[in-house]
Amino acid sequence: xxxxxxxxxxxxxxxxxxxxxxxxxxxxxxxxxxxxxxxxxxxxxxxxxxxxxxxxxxxxxxxxxxxxxxxxxxxxxxxxxxxxxxxxxxxxxxxxxxxxxxxxxxxxxxxxxxxxxxxxxxxxxxxxxxxxxxxxxxxxxxxxxxxxxxxxxxxxxxxxxxxxxxxxxxxxxxxxxxxxxxxxxxxxxxxxxxxxxxxxxxxxxxxxxxxxxxxxxxxxxxxxxxxxxxxxxxxxxxxxxxxxxxxx
Amino acid sequence: xxxxxxxxxxxxxxxxxxxxxxxxxxxxxxxxxxxxxxxxxxxxxxxxxxxxxxxxxxxxxxxxxxxxxxxxxxxxxxxxxxxxxxxxxxxxxxxxxxxxxxxxxxxxxxxxxxxxxxxxxxxxxxxxxxxxxxxxxxxxxxxxxxxxxxxxxxxxxxxxxxxxxxxxxxxxxxxxxxxxxxxxxxxxxxxxxxxxxxxxxxxxxxxxxxxxxxxxxxxxxxxxxxxxxxxxxxxxxxxxxxxxxxxx
DNA sequence: CGCTTCCTTGAGTGCTTTCAACGAGCGTGG
DNA sequence: CCACGCTCGTTGAAAGCACTCAAGGAAGCG
Numbered sequence: 001x002x003x004x005x006x007x008x009x010x011x012x013x014x015x016x017x018x019x020x021x022x023x024x025x026x027x028x029x030x031x032x033x034x035x036x037x038x039x040x041x042x043x044x045x046x047x048x049x050x051x052x053x054x055x056x057x058x059x060x061x062x063x064x065x066x067x068x069x070x071x072x073x074x075x076x077x078x079x080x081x082x083x084x085x086x087x088x089x090x091x092x093x094x095x096x097x098x099x100x101x102x103x104x105x106x107x108x109x110x111x112x113x114x115x116x117x118x119x120x121x122x123x124x125x126x127x128x129x130x131x132x133x134x135x136x137x138x139x140x141x142x143x144x145x146x147x148x149x150x151x152x153x154x155x156x157x158x159x160x161x162x163x164x165x166x167x168x169x170x171x172x173x174x175x176x177x178x179x180x181x182x183x184x185x186x187x188x189x190x191x192x193x194x195x196x197x198x199x200x201x202x203x204x205x206x207x208x209x210x211x212x213x214x215x216x217x218x219x220x221x222x223x224x225x226x227x228x229x230x231x232x233x234x235x236x237x238x239x240x241x242x243x244x245x246x247x248x
Numbered sequence: 249x250x251x252x253x254x255x256x257x258x259x260x261x262x263x264x265x266x267x268x269x270x271x272x273x274x275x276x277x278x279x280x281x282x283x284x285x286x287x288x289x290x291x292x293x294x295x296x297x298x299x300x301x302x303x304x305x306x307x308x309x310x311x312x313x314x315x316x317x318x319x320x321x322x323x324x325x326x327x328x329x330x331x332x333x334x335x336x337x338x339x340x341x342x343x344x345x346x347x348x349x350x351x352x353x354x355x356x357x358x359x360x361x362x363x364x365x366x367x368x369x370x371x372x373x374x375x376x377x378x379x380x381x382x383x384x385x386x387x388x389x390x391x392x393x394x395x396x397x398x399x400x401x402x403x404x405x406x407x408x409x410x411x412x413x414x415x416x417x418x419x420x421x422x423x424x425x426x427x428x429x430x431x432x433x434x435x436x437x438x439x440x441x442x443x444x445x446x447x448x449x450x451x452x453x454x455x456x457x458x459x460x461x462x463x464x465x466x467x468x469x470x471x472x473x474x475x476x477x478x479x480x481x482x483x484x485x486x487x488x489x490x491x492x493x494x495x496x
Numbered sequence: 497c498g499c500t501t502c503c504t505t506g507a508g509t510g511c512t513t514t515c516a517a518c519g520a521g522c523g524t525g526g
Numbered sequence: 527c528c529a530c531g532c533t534c535g536t537t538g539a540a541a542g543c544a545c546t547c548a549a550g551g552a553a554g555c556g
Contacts, residue, residue, distance in 0.1 A: 078404075080405070080490065081490070086405040086409055100397060108398055144351070145393050146352060149347065149351070152397065152400045154326075156326075156334055161332050203407060203409065204545090205544070206502090207544090213503095226503080452513090455536080458535060
């Protein structure tokens with residue numbers, strides 16, 4: 001049976017200042033010297049938490065700030081004029097949100113909280129100052145953009161080459177790894193997003209996701225109860241991801 | 249009939265120095281003051297041209313340099329251990345290649361020339377110096393990363409939500425726009441890549457791409473002769489791109 | 497308790513893939 | 527010069543995977 005005390009990732013509340021923050025090891029400020037940290041402290045804001053459904057920013061908004069997720073869960077997506085949406089990612093605590101606007105100074109995505117979410121805010125007006133502060137920070141920003149690029153590229157591989165089963169398996173393993181990084185159970189977690197969101201993210205129909213979940217459960221790879229997932233056979237899941245599927 | 253003098257984009261040869269380079273208006277150095285440009289001149293290298301099939305870098309290589317394409321055509325792709333490949337993009341003159349390594353200092357893609365290609369080389373060791381040179385350059389680098397991110401995100405939408413026809417139409421219009429930016433005919437151009445590459449890039453089977461090309465031609469949207477393409481009805485192509493297709 | 501949203505499951509359709517064959521273009525070598 | 531083999535691109539026929547449509551169950555909320 002799947003435990004039910006899981007929304008835990010939403011209730012982890014790092015303290016307000018970097019040097020005491022429980023996320024510091026995966027945060028942008030990781031490895032920065034204490035002087036710089038002190039100056040960061042004067043720059044970084046801590047706005048009131050976003051509630052589920054609140055937008056951090058919308059498409060077209062001028063870049064106001066970059067956000068580091070402290071707790072909660074952020075969904076980022078693009079939508080076309082015609083109303084189609086494509087979810088680009090789900091952001092967990094420790095991750096930086098808003099980089100999409102660095103190029104044009106205007107956001108090209110929507111970012112919405114799926115859960116009560118606390119964030120640290122790096123005001124855009126202070127960004128160049130932050131970058132001047134230390135080469136370390138510059139490198140960190142580059143690293144984070146690089147990581148984001150890398151993630152999106154993985155997604156391209158997923159959407160371009162993998163079957164429905166491969167995509168869902170990859171998604172679950174990815175979530176698992178990220179929960180683990182954050183000190184949460186690796187093989188038993190709560191998905192904050194709806195099946196609809198998962199389907200959209202993976203380029204599938206809702207029904208297909210549902211069916212794959214069911215099939216995985218039948219085959220003993222998972223135990224699924226609503227949004228609670230327990231991974232029972234990560235080895236086979238990994239095989240499904242790498243397993244060549246369709247085309248090419 | 250499609251003209252045949254097209255590989256022209258490979259034979260445009262900007263002069264070696266930025267201030268005389270015919271690409272300067274779309275290059276990373278655009279808008280930089282002359283002092284900085286002079287210093288860039290001392291940093292930027294001009295290696296001997298890459299031949300078709302030559303690799304600029306391979307997955308895992310340490311970041312040696314960023315490359316600005318001066319002429320030719322670069323294909324960038326990831327490949328999994330199992331041998332699957334996913335093409336991430338095709339780079340035309342004026343575009344920056346190698347950003348994927350900024351995060352980890354190691355490349356996560358392969359980059360190969362599809363044609364004889366000249367490049368400018370920004371040595372990685374000089375990168376931080378370049379960044380220190382001017383905030384303008386920093387911003388340009390950010391802009392370029394942002395643009396890349398933005399492009400990959402568009403691709404996600406394409407692969408996640410569009411039908412085969414929509415994908416091919418979007419691909420053709422994208423190429424068209426980029427040729428136009430570079431002063432080449434907008435509605436008549438040569439595709440340097442194979443159908444196989446196009447298919448891979450768009451997450452389709454080769455045969456599907458071929459069929460869509462044929463269908464488009466039958467319907468008077470295109471004229472296709474081998475790799476030469478003439479766009480006859482860009483309006484309907486645009487409709488095909490935005491036209492909602494499958495799922496969601 | 498009824499409403500709504502979310503999720504699941506079934507049946508049928510269809511788009512894309514797969515398998516297969518063929519023509520064209522091209523470089524090689526007899 | 528032409529045959530040969532190769533890659534590339536096209537086309538046809540058939541199969542399959544994922545989608546659409548439809549219905550019903552479960553859970554949350556006023």
